[in-house]
Structure formats: structure tokens, C-alpha cells
Amino acid sequence: MVVKLDKIFNSASNSVFRDKSVLQANYSPETIPHRDKEIEQVAAILAPCLKGEKTSNLFVYGNTGTGKTLSVQYVKNELLKRAGSSPSGLRIEYLNCKLKKIADTEYRILAELIKKLGGEVPATGLPTDSVYNKFIELIDKEKQILILILDEVDQAVKKISDNFLYNLTRLNSELTKTQICLVGISNDLRFLDDLDPRVKSSLSEEEIIFPPYNALQLQDILRGRAEKAFHKNIIEGGVIEKCAAFAAREHGDARRALDLLRVAGEIADRSGDKKIKLRHIDLANNKIERDKILDVIESEPKQFQLVLMAIFELAEKNEKMFTGDVYKVYREFCKKVNIEVLTQRRVSSIISEFDMLGLINARNLSRGTYGKTREIRSAIPKEIEEHAKIILRDAIFV
DNA sequence: AGGTATTCACATGAAACTATTCTCTGAGTTAGG
DNA sequence: TAACTCAGAGAATAGTTTCATGTGAATACCTGT
Numbered sequence A: 001m002v003v004k005l006d007k008i009f010n011s012a013s014n015s016v017f018r019d020k021s022v023l024q025a026n027y028s029p030e031t032i033p034h035r036d037k038e039i040e041q042v043a044a045i046l047a048p049c050l051k052g053e054k055t056s057n058l059f060v061y062g063n064t065g066t067g068k069t070l071s072v073q074y075v076k077n078e079l080l081k082r083a084g085s086s087p088s089g090l091r092i093e094y095l096n097c098k099l100k101k102i103a104d105t106e107y108r109i110l111a112e113l114i115k116k117l118g119g120e121v122p123a124t125g126l127p128t129d130s131v132y133n134k135f136i137e138l139i140d141k142e143k144q145i146l147i148l149i150l151d152e153v154d155q156a157v158k159k160i161s162d163n164f165l166y167n168l169t170r171l172n173s174e175l176t177k178t179q180i181c182l183v184g185i186s187n188d189l190r191f192l193d194d195l196d197p198r199v200k201s202s203l204s205e206e207e208i209i210f211p212p213y214n215a216l217q218l219q220d221i222l223r224g225r226a227e228k229a230f231h232k233n234i235i236e237g238g239v240i241e242k243c244a245a246f247a248a249r250e251h252g253d254a255r256r257a258l259d260l261l262r263v264a265g266e267i268a269d270r271s272g273d274k275k276i277k278l279r280h281i282d283l284a285n286n287k288i289e290r291d292k293i294l295d296v297i298e299s300e301p302k303q304f305q306l307v308l309m310a311i312f313e314l315a316e317k318n319e320k321m322f323t324g325d326v327y328k329v330y331r332e333f334c335k336k337v338n339i340e341v342l343t344q345r346r347v348s349s350i351i352s353e354f355d356m357l358g359l360i361n362a363r364n365l366s367r368g369t370y371g372k373t374r375e376i377r378s379a380i381p382k383e384i385e386e387h388a389k390i391i392l393r394d395a396i397f398v
Numbered sequence B: 001a002g003g004t005a006t007t008c009a010c011a012t013g014a015a016a017c018t019a020t021t022c023t024c025t026g027a028g029t030t031a032g033g
Numbered sequence C: 001t002a003a004c005t006c007a008g009a010g011a012a013t014a015g016t017t018t019c020a021t022g023t024g025a026a027t028a029c030c031t032g033t
Helices: A002-013 A036-051 A068-085 A106-116 A128-139 A153-160 A163-174 A197-203 A215-229 A239-249 A254-270 A278-299 A302-317 A323-337 A344-357 A382-396
Strands: A058-062 A090-096 A145-151 A179-186 A206-210 A320-322 A360-366 A372-378
Touching: A036 A058, A036 A068, A036 A145, A036 A179, A036 A206, A058 A068, A068 A090, A068 A145, A068 A179, A090 A106, A106 A128, A106 A163, A128 A163, A145 A153, A153 A163, A153 A179, A163 A179, A163 A197, A215 A239, A215 A254, A239 A254, A239 A278, A254 A278, A278 A382, A302 A320, A302 A323, A302 A344, A302 A372, A302 A382, A320 A323, A323 A344, A323 A372, A344 A360, A344 A372
Parallel strands: A058 A179, A058 A206, A090 A145, A145 A179
Antiparallel strands: A320 A372, A360 A372
């Protein structure tokens, strides 16, 4: 036993990493390669705020991991650095609208902003308009320019409806001293299309699109980070290229590439290897994929897990199944573990959500006289499915 | 044979309901002066 | 009389139920040849 622990601890001190945080999601590098043009554009649009003028509202688009957030944050910091010396009254607040329980409703977004500006709002109990008033009161105390960066607004709009954006744009007319500028960041390129035209026109005064990174650019990024993250000569030839190639396939997602490299490093550490080899990348890719799926399954509420279990159960016999089948099996499971049975309507939505999460593939299918339904099949690889079942069993039969 | 109608088994949407957590307000209660 | 307590009304939110309406194609049912 002791020997084993020795080995583990040794490998910890003998890591391939010099500074792992460089590869973690929240790390912000001082240079952002291949985004000069975009950063300049953002800066040019927001520059007037340094002179105390209102800037145009801005919308930033691009797939995940294309450096949107990073670039905007970078510009934000530069602006604040420059504004710091002069009493220009510039405030820039960044808010990620996807954060559950923090900023995923109109009320909470406002509350969070108020909190960032030094106010205090209870989590619930107040009507939304009084929170608006409080917000107005808070920011309109002194003359200032307020830039609100709303990351992943598409998520918020999907959940709340777009009139909260409308309210925000309209806010300027109620403010006497302060001016608000909005910077929206979205992963969804079609997001603008199904937005209320009023909101659309006022919000997208300026638009910047972040194209995906190509494999060569990803290699650059990876090399830059790897240099800081790992000790010298740790990475074998071809590893960076392979990481980049994997991520380039995933719509040029740099975050994915960095994750891949980090996990590969962790795997190398754990297996006691002194170098990161090509096969570590494959292992890392599997691990990331697996962890993602298993995390989702584990964190799902009980009812969802029961439905999923029903799907797995059926998937064992037949590859594909229909909603009605799933519901029947689900109901049996519920009775077995003494949990209330949800309506078929609800289960149908749950199935839809699984489809969105990519845990299953569902497609609408008409079977003529035998009705219209959804054809469902598990989208989880067999190896993982076994593991997933164990997790489900543990979670349900506690 | 070719065309229309029916019918199934759900999908999809909207609204309403439930339970929980929290605020606000005003009535009633208490303790000290 | 000021301070305190406590119940009730109202909000926000998540997760659901209820009600209503929609739907694609296999099959049944015609219809004229």
C-alpha cells in the first residue's frame, strides 16, 4: 500500500505540468493569437466611451471556443486601464447569462447587475419592476457610461423571451445622467433572426463575427499555452498537431483543444509517463467524452434518470423504440421504486431534452394508421452505457 | 387503379396549477417609561 | 409609545398537469373504368 502511495505522490511532484492553470478554462492569457482584427474592431466600436460618449450597441457572434469572451474581456480590461486615470465615469460589467441560479432570468440578471454595482437585492419576493427601479436608481446617481457585456445572451433570450433585451435598450430613455451600452455575445449565429425586429435593430447596431480557428491557428494557440503549462521537452512530436486536428473538427473550438491537451497531460502524469505521447491524446479524447456524458447523467434529476433508465432497458432488446414503449417501462420503474409517475406529456418533454443533450437520437416518425411518434435510440457508446447504468442504479436505488 | 377520408399515437403549445422561498405590510402584542 | 412579532398577501421560480390543437402517412373506403 505504502509503496503504491509513494508512487502516486511521486508522480504528483514529478508532473509534466509546470503550471496547469494555463490550460484551464478560466485562464486569461495576455496575448490572444489570431484575433487581432476582431479585437481591433471591438475596441474601435467601444472607444468613444473613453471620451464619455455613448457607444453603439454591439453584437458578437461565433461558435464556442472562438475567443469571443476572451477578446471582449481583453478590450474591457484595456479600456478600464485607460479610463482609470481620468475621471470619465466609465463602468463595464460582464455577466454570463447562462449561469444557472445566478443570471438566467430577467429578475436575476438585474439582481446580479445591482450586486456588481454595489447594491443589494433579495433573491426573491420583489416584483420585477421594483428591481428595475432599484437598478435605475443605482446607476443614475452620477454621470457615467455603463457598458453591459451579456455573455451567452441567446441562452437568456431563449429562456426569458426577448423583451427583457427590449427593456434594457429602452432603459436609456429613463436615465438622465447615465448611458447604457450593450454588448451581447452569442454562440448562436441564427440568434438574431428570431429576435423581435425592434430589439434587433437597436441591439445590432454593430456586429462582429468570430470565425472558427483553423487547425494551424489552433496549433499556434496550443504551442503558446503549452510552453507555459508544461516543462521543457515534454511533448512528443505530432501531439500538438493532433490536438489541433481534433478540435478543428469540432468547429475550431480552442477550448476543446486546450482541454484535450490538459487531460492528456493528466493521463500522462497518472500513468507515470514523462512525456505526452500521441496515444494520450486519444485517451484524453475518450475520457472527455465519457466524463461529459456521465456528468450529465449523474446530475440529472431523479425523474429524468428513471426515463433514461427505461430507455437503456429497452435499448438492450431493440435498437430503436417509441415514446409509448418508453413511457410504459418508465411507469413500471416508478412503481418499483415508489416514485410518483409523471404524465406522458412530461415524459415527452424529458425525452426532448435528452435529445438536445445528445444522450439519445430521436426523430419524428409517422407510422400511418399506427400513429405518429418519435423513434428513439440511445446515442451513448456501448462501453459508456454500462458505466452509465451503474450510475443510474446507484442514484435511483439509494 | 386512382383518389379521398379516416385514424392512430403521439407531438407540440399554452395556460394553469403547486410548492417553496422570500419580501412587505399592517395588526396585534409587549415592555419600558 | 416605540419596538417587536407574526400572519397574510404577493412575487419569483421550477416542475409539473390540464387542456387544446396539430400532424404524416398507412389503411379503409369510394368511384368511375
